[in-house]
Amino acid sequence: MKYLIVGAVAGGASAAARLRRLDEMAAIVLFEKGAHVSFANCGLPYYIGSVIKNRDQLFVQTATSLYDRFRIDVRIRTEVLSIDARNKSVMARNLATGEEYSETYDKLILAPGAEPIRPSLPGINSDKIITLRSIQDSDKIKQYVSNKGVNKIIIIGAGFIGLEMAENFHRIGKEVVVIEMAEQILPPLDYPMAAFVQQHLRSKGIKLRLKAKVVGFEHNPSGVSVLLEHTTSETADLVLLSIGVRADTRLASAAGLRIGDGNGIWVNPYLQTSDPDIYAVGDAIEFPSPITGKSSPTYLAGPANKQGRICANNIILGNKQSYEGSVNSAIVKIFDLTVGITGLASKYLSRTGIPYKVSTTTSSSHASYYPGHSNLIIQLVFDPEEGRLLGAQSVGAEGVDKRIDVLSAYVSLGKNVDDLCLHEHAYAPPFSSAKDPVNIAGFVAENLIRHQLQVFYWDEVIKLAEHDFLLDVRKEEEYANGHINNAVNIPLDTIREHIDALPTGKRIFVYCESGLRGYLAQRLLLQIGFMDVFNLSGGYRIWKTCMDELQLN
Numbered sequence: 001m002k003y004l005i006v007g008a009v010a011g012g013a014s015a016a017a018r019l020r021r022l023d024e025m026a027a028i029v030l031f032e033k034g035a036h037v038s039f040a041n042c043g044l045p046y047y048i049g050s051v052i053k054n055r056d057q058l059f060v061q062t063a064t065s066l067y068d069r070f071r072i073d074v075r076i077r078t079e080v081l082s083i084d085a086r087n088k089s090v091m092a093r094n095l096a097t098g099e100e101y102s103e104t105y106d107k108l109i110l111a112p113g114a115e116p117i118r119p120s121l122p123g124i125n126s127d128k129i130i131t132l133r134s135i136q137d138s139d140k141i142k143q144y145v146s147n148k149g150v151n152k153i154i155i156i157g158a159g160f161i162g163l164e165m166a167e168n169f170h171r172i173g174k175e176v177v178v179i180e181m182a183e184q185i186l187p188p189l190d191y192p193m194a195a196f197v198q199q200h201l202r203s204k205g206i207k208l209r210l211k212a213k214v215v216g217f218e219h220n221p222s223g224v225s226v227l228l229e230h231t232t233s234e235t236a237d238l239v240l241l242s243i244g245v246r247a248d249t250r251l252a253s254a255a256g257l258r259i260g261d262g263n264g265i266w267v268n269p270y271l272q273t274s275d276p277d278i279y280a281v282g283d284a285i286e287f288p289s290p291i292t293g294k295s296s297p298t299y300l301a302g303p304a305n306k307q308g309r310i311c312a313n314n315i316i317l318g319n320k321q322s323y324e325g326s327v328n329s330a331i332v333k334i335f336d337l338t339v340g341i342t343g344l345a346s347k348y349l350s351r352t353g354i355p356y357k358v359s360t361t362t363s364s365s366h367a368s369y370y371p372g373h374s375n376l377i378i379q380l381v382f383d384p385e386e387g388r389l390l391g392a393q394s395v396g397a398e399g400v401d402k403r404i405d406v407l408s409a410y411v412s413l414g415k416n417v418d419d420l421c422l423h424e425h426a427y428a429p430p431f432s433s434a435k436d437p438v439n440i441a442g443f444v445a446e447n448l449i450r451h452q453l454q455v456f457y458w459d460e461v462i463k464l465a466e467h468d469f470l471l472d473v474r475k476e477e478e479y480a481n482g483h484i485n486n487a488v489n490i491p492l493d494t495i496r497e498h499i500d501a502l503p504t505g506k507r508i509f510v511y512c513e514s515g516l517r518g519y520l521a522q523r524l525l526l527q528i529g530f531m532d533v534f535n536l537s538g539g540y541r542i543w544k545t546c547m548d549e550l551q552l553n
Contacts, residue, residue, distance in 0.1 A: 011304035030075065038059070110279070195549040258274035360377065387446070403436075508533045
């Protein structure tokens with residue numbers, strides 16, 4: 001048997017190695033248009049920022065090592081030009097020599113990945129406007145920032161890669177401006193979680209230009225000016241485009257393979273394309289979301305590697321293993337914070353019409369009596385009736401990674417928030433609390449489903465009517481340091497002695513710093529006869545952070 005694979009980074013290289021482990025006698029040819037195979041593209045920002053100092057550490061495998069260990073015929077700098085599905089062959093070009101030739105196959109795997117989006121804007125064709133996707137890109141950026149007197153850098157796009165690059169450019173002493181068309185950074189996050197990260201970025205000296213649409217570029221002796229719609233431009237020595245990627249479907253489309261509604265290569269559950277002898281994996285394919293059922297690409301290395309293995313299994317063993325899709329779990333380090341996300345944000349669920357509720361909790365990253373603990377925020381999104389977990393987000397200085405991994409598993413398995421209440425974790429004071437933040441998040445969500453907790457949200461404060469009563473149950477000194485306008489302060493521990501100060505026949509909206517004391521006050525008031533009592537989800541901290549950011553933008 002002869003297997004051809006187009007693309008040799010995550011999915012393609014994984015498939016090639018698995019094919020060999022299952023079939024020692026097969027001929028395996030791996031085509032890669034670039035100069036490198038199986039490199040850690042997720043590590044490129046940290047190489048540019050000199051966190052990773054040795055460039056060779058970025059190479060998981062090389063063409064030579066793949067041949068030596070697996071006897072895989074790796075052809076770097078070779079572009080596959082076309083597929084002849086009827087005759088089961090491809091046409092390839094050696095980019096070093098220009099030679100073109102045909103290669104036949106029994107089975108073909110497409111893993112062409114995705115390509116950076118580079119919009120057709122005036123002035124965009126400049127060597128000072130760059131993207132980051134490959135080793136060659138990182139080498140070019142390294143050369144610029146090292147040798148060409150680059151002091152100020154503009155990053156267009158505030159997604160994961162853009163913000164990793166902001167941190168790493170800052171780390172090597174560059175002034176950084178981030179321009180983002182949306183009202184917030186990190187579009188997969190809901191606004192309150194993104195607002196905390198925005199404040200942290202500003203505290204580190206990163207300038208954010210949000211709600212800023214780029215309309216073109218001008219080049220002058222002082223550098224590149226980024227022209228913005230309805231506002232002043234920004235000028236820098238170098239511009240990094242980081243506005244996203246799109247599935248590379250050109251080869252598949254030209255071969256007549258089906259392209260899906262999400263503009264990726266369509267595959268069935270066994271990762272077969274519309275041609276049964278051609279499979280596809282990685283960033284170029286689309287697959288139905290386990291949450292919404294809507295098909296879309298997933299631009300993540302983890303799913304691509306898993307798809308490569310499953311694809312190889314199905315080719316060798318027959319179509320027996322289904323790929324179940326990705327819930328798009330991701331994590332990013334942004335200076336001293338970690339941000340994790342899995343599943344869908346509430347704003348995306350709103351667009352799909354899927355009903356949901358949101359809960360936000362703040363807990364200690366580990367036992368509060370053990371030194372070094374910090375706040376860890378978890379937001380859950382879940383079905384309001386059954387409690388099925390639809391998504392989760394977390395921001396904190398430590399412990400985000402293990403919590404988001406737990407929550408990702410629960411989202412993938414279709415578990416309910418009740419299950420989070422019972423989640424058993426390894427506990428010792430340096431690592432967690434007897435009630436882990438995941439448990440706490442589950443408790444609050446469970447209370448919402450069982451109607452033992454009614455909440456209102458940060459963006460609903462402005463909608464309160466004049467006759468509504470706003471109750472701040474924090475300590476007097478907390479209230480003095482800042483509070484919501486028109487709020488009356490009655491500390492939680494004294495509320496029983498001041499019941500007469502609370503109005504009857506009015507809605508009461510309670511808040512504390514993070515939500516717990518507000519919940520306790522709510523439970524007390526409901527049980528002594530007050531009817532309409534609501535607690536501010538996430539507390540004053542969420543409201544203040546969001547309002548401060550809205551005023552800045």
